[in-house]
Amino acid sequence: MGRTSDAGEKILAAGRSLFEARGYSALGVAEICKAAGVPKGSFYYFYASKEALALAVVDEHWADQRREWTRILSGVGKDGGDAGGAQPLDRLRKLFEETEAGQHAVQQGCGTVLGCLFGNLSLEMSNQTEAVRARLQEIFDAQVEMVAAVIGEARERGDVTVNDSREAARSVVAQLEGQVMFAKLYNNTGRLSPLWGNCLALLGARAA
Amino acid sequence: MGRTSDAGEKILAAGRSLFEARGYSALGVAEICKAAGVPKGSFYYFYASKEALALAVVDEHWADQRREWTRILSGVGKDGGDAGGAQPLDRLRKLFEETEAGQHAVQQGCGTVLGCLFGNLSLEMSNQTEAVRARLQEIFDAQVEMVAAVIGEARERGDVTVNDSREAARSVVAQLEGQVMFAKLYNNTGRLSPLWGNCLALLGARAA
Missing domain, CATH: 1.10.357.10 (Tetracycline Repressor, domain 2)
Structure with missing residues (x-):
């Protein structure tokens, strides 16, 4: 399995790990971006909303x-x-x-x-x-x-x-x-x- | 069944209804107090935390x-x-x-x-x-x-x-x-x- 190389993939991987461990409502976009190591501003370039990320996960x-x-x-x-x-x-x-x-x-x-x-x-x-x-x-x-x-x-x-x-x-x-x-x-x-x-x-x- | 007559009971009743409908993490103390019709300041007089309310519920x-x-x-x-x-x-x-x-x-x-x-x-x-x-x-x-x-x-x-x-x-x-x-x-x-x-x-x- 290759390393995630771009911000969108990093956000998806972080979301998957965090949603699995802690559910949906407890998480904010800022925390997901922090875990992904990407600037918060980049989130909405890839996902329209936290819900959209949840669906992708x-x-x-x-x-x-x-x-x-x-x-x-x-x-x-x-x-x-x-x-x-x-x-x-x-x-x-x-x-x-x-x-x-x-x-x-x-x-x-x-x-x-x-x-x-x-x-x-x-x-x-x-x-x-x-x-x-x-x-x-x-x-x-x-x-x-x-x-x-x-x-x-x-x-x-x-x-x-x-x-x-x-x-x-x-x-x-x-x-x-x-x-x-x-x-x-x-x-x-x-x-x-x-x-x-x-x-x-x-x-x-x-x-x- | 008697009507809830004090703020603590109103908070408990609102918490029960809201936790059942929407879970725990999605809710904040402010929203619970609003649903209970009590000032937010009174929450911590009755419950040490949202977790304490969840346990009571x-x-x-x-x-x-x-x-x-x-x-x-x-x-x-x-x-x-x-x-x-x-x-x-x-x-x-x-x-x-x-x-x-x-x-x-x-x-x-x-x-x-x-x-x-x-x-x-x-x-x-x-x-x-x-x-x-x-x-x-x-x-x-x-x-x-x-x-x-x-x-x-x-x-x-x-x-x-x-x-x-x-x-x-x-x-x-x-x-x-x-x-x-x-x-x-x-x-x-x-x-x-x-x-x-x-x-x-x-x-x-x-x-x-």
Whole structure:
């Protein structure tokens, strides 16, 4: 990954790091520019508003996360090779394992579990700005579709007993967000360990 | 319920309404005092800081909610009479039904689903102030204990198959928080309707 070389990229990187750690409302443009090491005057050259920066941060974060989810749910390992998880439920399990590992890595790095940027902003901001609300809805809709597709595969194989893949996917993603909330509140990624068992239960998995 | 009659109570009521609707960081003391209809100078006579007010708001909200949860989970109806739900799982179902009805009533009143104050503040603030984090942990611990006690009763009757009532209660409360998040994001209390079926699945209920 190359170094950010211009002010716009530095502002985006600082915004991403600060919004993830401290939310939206607690931050001002001046503080973001200070963290980015750019003069405050340059902010509005790149972003019309703090909200516009938040949308850009959300888009970049989702582009990264969607790439990861796509990789995991299609059974590709981190090294690009086959992860040995060709079966749908194995791929879904991998999603939770990598989520837990990701939250743990962040905690190791900065001392605290930061949770899910999209969940954080959903609860802080969805009543405040319709643009952010709409973007976050699109992202969670897309997450649900990705999970629903894998559940659909598992249904075809007879591995799970749920009737409605999309409805089941919503419940699985909600369980994920709820447990991530508690991992953050208790600063304990161990809170994520029941995720897989709960997912099997929610899906009515044969193996459960 | 009597009218608030002094400045301290007015500040508490305004804080509760504003924190619930807009979170913590977006608000300033001046705005809270304006909404309360009291001079800004009087704020610090009652509260040492905005954080102190937030803790008082959280405490009052939890006192109300704990009273409700206690009533529901002990099988008492809103009118104080027997709710006709003597069985443990019936009481747990009632908790979700009344949660959904409560969110719906708020939405009817103010036009938008406000979600769970404790969940909102957990994601916005738990990394920001240790005092609020500790208080929210205590509240969710207490919620889990209340739900675990009912699950324990259901286990004794053989109604559910989970082995660990507390672990199961954590997953049930996490599912509740996750679905409430989506009810808020999509401004749609219909998102809460899968809660009971999901709870039965998470508990390995015989009826599921």
